[in-house]
């Protein structure tokens with residue numbers, strides 16, 4: 001009986017972990033809304049914690065989009081397009 005209870009608790013906590021992902025940005029604990037390739041996020045200069053995927057909250061996703069837009073502009077200037 002005791003074992004059964006323990007297993008049930010474990011499954012529940014794991015489900016919560018999957019459901020509620022927090023932002024991968026260091027020092028941010030907001031709920032993640034987007035999942036992106038880690039290296040793409042790192043390219044923008046954001047400090048992310050993770051392995052393959054970076055999970056971003058609403059605010060940091062906005063920041064990420066802002067930065068990628070800026071990068072594109074710089075590249076365009078560089079190439080003179």
Ligand SMILES: [Zn+2]
Pocket residue numbers: 023024025028029030056057058059060
């Ligand atoms: Zn965040």
